[in-house]
Amino acid sequence: MQITYNTTLLELEDMPLDIGYSSERVDLKNSVGESIRIGGQNGATQLIITVPFIDESCITQLKEMDSLLYINALGGITKTLIVATDKHTMPPLEEWLVGFDYDEAFGDYYGVRLSGGELNGEFTKALFIISKDGAIFHHEILNDLNDPFSLDKALLKIAAAQSCYTGKGCHG
Structure with missing residues (x-):
């Protein structure tokens, strides 16, 4: 998959994890070296956002997502911002896990x-929504790194992911 950044064409090293596939539990490190575990089935809807850099536009979109989740009473969501390495300055974001992929497991498994x-x-x-059962429910992988995420669509998918899982399996 080709990705554009300004006038440069980039490629993804692997195919991104697709909708319907089981997400993998991976460990990240936060800015003080503590371990953060994300992915897999944990009984909560998970919103995972990856970015190549953290700038004001990124932080603004994350805060906008928080506002939309609050206004629409969509709580009980684990929200994580992930970058590839610890060379990034991690922003202080309330209610967000912020980490880096210290052992490259996330980048390899999720294909980002x-x-x-x-x-x-x-x-x-990229933006991934993982349902309570650990499956990739939705993803948005932007073709242009300067484009914003489609937060309205993500909000609808988060609401759908939360309402479709009953915890009773497919025959309940």
Whole structure:
């Protein structure tokens, strides 16, 4: 998959994990070196956002997502912002887990690592929604790193992910 950043064409190293597939539990590290475990089935809807860089536009979108979740009374969601390495300055975001992929497991499993250009080895701009049963319910992988996420669509998918899982299995 080709990704554009300004005038540079980048590639994803692997195919992104697709909708319906089981998510993998992976460990990240936060800015003080503590372990953060995300993915897999944990009984909560998970919103995972990866970015190649953290800028004001990124932080604004994350805060906008928080507002939309609050206004629409969509609580009980684990929200995580992930970057590839610890060279990034981690923003202080309330109610968000912020971590880096210290052992490269997340980037490899979820297929979000970029190759080529100045962003080689960084993560592409991607949004994953994992349902309570641990499956990839929705993802948005932007073709242009300067584009914003479609927060309205993500909000609808989060609401759908929360309402479709009953905890009783497919025959309940």
